[in-house]
Amino acid sequence: MPVVPEHEDARMTGSIRSIPAHWRRPLAALVLLQAAILAIYWHSAWGMAMIWARSDTYAHGFVVPFIALWLVWRQRAALAPMVPRPGRLAWLLMAGAAALWLVGDLVSVNAATQLALMMLIVLSVPAVLGWRITRALAFPLGFLFFAVPIGDFLMPRLMEWTADFTVLALRVSGIPVYREGLQFIIPSGTWSVVEACSGIRYLIASVTVGCLFAYLSYHSMRKRMVFIGVAIVVPLVANWLRAYLIVMLGHFSGNTIATGVDHLIYGWLFFGLVIGIMFLIGARWVDPMPPLKASVPGSLVEASYLNRWPWFALSLPFVVVLAPYAVLAIMNLGTKTAPVQLARPIVAAPWHATAMPPSSWEPAFQNASAELHMGLADAQGRPLGLLVSYYRQQNYKRKLVSSENVLVRSLDPVWARVASGSANVQMQGRALRVDSAVIRQHARGMVGAGERLLAWRFYWVHGTFTASDYAGKIRGALGRISGWGDDGANIVIYTPLSDAKEAEADASALLQSYLDSQGSALAQALRQTRGRD
Incomplete structure (x- = not known):
């Protein structure tokens, strides 16, 4: 917070010093605007704080705002003589940040909404105080972005x-x-x-x-x-x-040793030693700190104007940060709210349904609205499993495309994903690139006759099949914007693998055969599920 020293003969209470008159209204406007941003986007702010609390990776987020405030406080003498003026370009940039938050919320991407929230907080400074002051605070404001939990x-x-x-x-x-x-x-x-x-x-x-x-x-x-x-x-x-x-x-x-809790302890001790050495070496080239010089106070002939503009600089950004919620309210009118009744695909010859799926394995898809796991076999009796996880009324805990929706968790005690890749297939006469994985039982054993599976994974979103996470997010957002809704499905087909060298090629041919024969029935079942009220 910018302040100037009082006269030498003035009494000071503790370390608190008077705020220059030309800073009082702009600072009040800035504090009100940032408080409004945090209140309006409280869900994003709270989600960010919860990640700090539960993740050691991002726990530093709790101290980043305080470090940034301290960095600002160090520059108080240089800031005090500056005359705050609103930066109109910042209002336009805030509109872009609000649009980014809206897009992130449409596709339920925490990283996007939390990044947009921090952008709004940072841009509120030039919006109210101006670009000259923002340039003086470039690093403290930029440092705030380290509080955003991005990196996974x-x-x-x-x-x-x-x-x-x-x-x-x-x-x-x-x-x-x-x-x-x-x-x-x-x-x-x-x-x-x-x-x-x-x-x-x-x-x-x-x-x-x-x-x-x-x-x-x-x-x-x-x-x-x-x-x-x-x-x-x-x-x-x-x-x-x-x-x-x-x-x-x-x-x-x-x-x-080094196989239990001590595994992590040794890791942190080693890391601390290496980083400590890095800083000791870096300290050899530290530049001497120059004395802080307060700039010469500028003319305050515009004081009457300064008394008026902070409230205008507050009102327009306030409208900007509220706009995404108005847009969301309109878009949500097209979202279905009825419970999902998942339709089973009709199985046509030469395929037939089996009493049980070919494996007990199931992917780790989180909080689906409805799920289906069924077994099929072709005319030669070769088994295939179909898994459908259907999503409706998606939010940050229940979403179709998520980094937490994986085929196998890394710490799964029974299964392991031992190979990853992609496969070019045909679906309803169109090319489709699917995620391909080899999954094996007995993840910790590495030996033995554990069950092995070849699995293909893809999405059904906005009425179209795709395997791209990015395309899935974009099409999901387009579905909400167009009024189609946010219904979507995570689809996995899999088949057991033998030990033969050609096993994976034969398994791929079987999965493709299912898509050729039963792909249209699968698409029809998904459309029927979405159409039910």
Whole structure:
């Protein structure tokens, strides 16, 4: 909060100093606008806080706003003489942020709505105080974005890199390794790379603290960028080494250490040591802090104008932040609210329904409105399973396209996804690229005659089949905008795999045969389900 020192002969109560007269109304308008944003978008703000509370990866979000306020407070002497003026371009940018929130809410993407919320809070500063003041506060305002819990999309790639490095390092060390997906076996036991091994929490923590350190320690932009680059690379490499060393500790100790809670403890100790060394090295090139100089006060001849504009600068953005809710109210008129009665697809010859599905496996799809798991067989008796998870009245807990909707959880005690990819298939005469996965029973065993399945996954959304998460989100939003509604389905077809070399090719041919013969019946059942009231 910008303040100026009182005269030397004035008494001060604690560290509180008077606020310049030309700042009082603009600051009041800014506080009211930001309070209104938090109140209007309370669901997004609360969801962000809940992620901070339950996730170690994003727990730093609780302190980010306080650090940003402290960074602003450090610049109070330089800010005090500046004359706040509204930045009209910021009002247009706030409208764009509100539109982003609306789109994110339509597709139930927390990252988009929470990012849009932070954009609205940051843009409220130039909207009320102006761009000159915003430029002076560029880093504190930008630092606020570290409070947005975004980064989970990097996890699959980071897990792959960790597994690649660990397996390579083990082989270089002379230890034989058999790898299947993210699971691998060495002579002393079985290991698996899970979410906690991805290093995402180390990366985010390092980048957050690294950016703050670079801003406070260096004045050269080149130095800052170099240190931030180091803060990105170091935790990645450190996590790979951590994973390798933990496996080696387990291997040479007969799996008596580094296999339980101490696994995580050793990881954090190693990470803390590496990051500490990084900051000690970075401190060798710290620039001396220049004395803070207050700028010369400008002319305040516009005081009468300043008394009027803050309330206009408050009212227009207030209308902007309210607009998405008016749009949502109109769109929700087309959303069906009746309970879902899922229609079973009619099975036509040469296929026939079986009494039981071919496997007890089921994907980990969350909070579906209705589910169907049925078994089929072709004319030769080859089995196939059909799983349909139907969604209606989607929200942040029940949504069709979600990172939590997976074929197999990484910590599943029975099943493991051991291969991933995609397959080009035909559906109702049209090309469709589906997600393909090999799923195996006995995830922790790596040996034995566990059941193996080939599964294809795709969506039915806005009356169309697609396997793309992005296309599914977009078509879902278009469905709501057009009045079609938000109905959609997650569809999986699968079949058991034998041990023959050509097993996967034969299984793929069987799945394609089902789509050729029964695809239209499946689409008709989904349309019938949506049409029921």
